[in-house]
Amino acid sequence: MTNRNVNKTIVELAMSISNSGALPRAAVPGIMALLCGVLGLPQEKLFLKSLEDGSGKGGTKVNTWIDSMRASSPTRVKSTQNQDPSPWTLYHPSALNLFDQIVCESKGKQIVTFLDYDGTLSPIVADPDKAYMSQKMRATLKDIARHFPTAIVSGRCIDKVYSFVRLGELYYAGSHGMDIKGPTNRRSTKKGNEAVLFQPASEFLPMINEVYNILVDKTKSVPGAKVENNKFCLSVHFRCVDEKSWAPLAEQVSLVLDRYPKLKLTQGRKVLEIRPTIKWDKGKALEFLLESLGYGNSDNVFPIYIGDDRTDEDAFKVLRKRGQGIGILVSKIPKETDASYTLQDPTEVGQFLRHLVEWKRTSTQYHKL
Numbered sequence: 001m002t003n004r005n006v007n008k009t010i011v012e013l014a015m016s017i018s019n020s021g022a023l024p025r026a027a028v029p030g031i032m033a034l035l036c037g038v039l040g041l042p043q044e045k046l047f048l049k050s051l052e053d054g055s056g057k058g059g060t061k062v063n064t065w066i067d068s069m070r071a072s073s074p075t076r077v078k079s080t081q082n083q084d085p086s087p088w089t090l091y092h093p094s095a096l097n098l099f100d101q102i103v104c105e106s107k108g109k110q111i112v113t114f115l116d117y118d119g120t121l122s123p124i125v126a127d128p129d130k131a132y133m134s135q136k137m138r139a140t141l142k143d144i145a146r147h148f149p150t151a152i153v154s155g156r157c158i159d160k161v162y163s164f165v166r167l168g169e170l171y172y173a174g175s176h177g178m179d180i181k182g183p184t185n186r187r188s189t190k191k192g193n194e195a196v197l198f199q200p201a202s203e204f205l206p207m208i209n210e211v212y213n214i215l216v217d218k219t220k221s222v223p224g225a226k227v228e229n230n231k232f233c234l235s236v237h238f239r240c241v242d243e244k245s246w247a248p249l250a251e252q253v254s255l256v257l258d259r260y261p262k263l264k265l266t267q268g269r270k271v272l273e274i275r276p277t278i279k280w281d282k283g284k285a286l287e288f289l290l291e292s293l294g295y296g297n298s299d300n301v302f303p304i305y306i307g308d309d310r311t312d313e314d315a316f317k318v319l320r321k322r323g324q325g326i327g328i329l330v331s332k333i334p335k336e337t338d339a340s341y342t343l344q345d346p347t348e349v350g351q352f353l354r355h356l357v358e359w360k361r362t363s364t365q366y367h368k369l
């Protein structure tokens with residue numbers, strides 16, 4: 001029997017334990033992780049994914065999106081909070097609990113921090129225009145940027161994410177990395193476009209605007225639906241739409257996209273994202289920024305990437321492949337991920353970043369003595 005087949009049996013076993021009512025469905029990934037651990041097997045991501053988003057059940061593309069959006073709904077998140085910690089956390093331990101181990105790994109290397117915005121630096125809220133970051137988080141970011149090169153990597157357009165963060169000393173990779181700018185408050189940099197580093201999808205701008213107008217028109221009859229223009233990509237928000245209307249809304253978006261083969265759909269937290277089919281994502285943006293900072297081929301760098309979304313997985317994968325630094329997933333629930341560590345929510349992200357600042361201050365003082 002191959003590992004894959006054994007893994008399949010494990011999934012079925014875990015599902016039947018759950019279906020028997022002995023354990024809740026939320027415990028299934030935990031049971032799988034436990035069985036894999038006992039048998040000394042790697043956890044097969046494919047099956048974790050199939051449990052999480054329903055893609056293993058042979059449903060249509062639209063059904064898969066809808067199932068996945070349901071799985072990440074806040075009510076389900078709450079219902080798993082009071083249960084015992086699952087063995088999932090053994091594979092993806094808390095970055096706060098293992099802080100000493102992380103900084104020890106980084107010893108002698110330049111830490112570079114990459115931070116997603118929504119769900120990482122600011123809590124998820126119903127209105128995307130009101131996803132404000134706390135003053136405490138802003139102060140923390142200011143401190144972090146004083147000690148380490150720091151980039152915000154977001155699905156939002158740069159202008160929007162900048163309006164929330166308001167720190168000129170950071171790098172910004174907006175539109176899922178398709179719009180990269182350097183710090184604007186360097187003495188050598190004048191105001192405006194001088195700081196633009198890379199825009200690999202600029203030729204798609206007219207098409208994105210065209211599709212934005214069509215989607216705004218097609219979705220205006222769906223109460224709660226919102227289309228956000230993120231410059232090189234678009235977001236169609238489902239969060240405030242009645243669940244009964246999710247399928248027709250997703251179908252509508254899919255129909256529009258059928259006419260634009262150069263655009264593709266990806267999925268975030270209660271959002272469908274439309275972007276160019278070019279091979280560029282947050283992982284490529286991370287590599288581009290490391291290169292720009294002079295760490296393209298360096299062994300002396302320790303990137304730390306923190307994010308909560310599926311789109312952040314591209315960056316986690318890059319770090320795994322490079323064998324450098326660490327990925328930290330922000331999540332309260334078990335998810336398929338290439339990140340090594342976890343933090344529960346933006347509050348814990350803030351704590352982790354403040355620990356980093358404190359550790360850096362203390363170790364610098366120690367070296368001065």
Ligand SMILES: O=P(O)(O)OC[C@H]1O[C@H](O[C@H]2O[C@H](CO)[C@@H](O)[C@H](O)[C@H]2O)[C@H](O)[C@@H](O)[C@@H]1O
Binds near residue numbers: 126153238309311
């Ligand atoms: O890469 P990110 O910075 O995480 O951006 C991803 C999307 O984030 C925003 O949507 C999400 O947050 C909203 C505010 O909390 C929430 O209402 C929405 O349901 C989430 O999906 C943003 O509005 C999108 O444009 C980004 O693509």
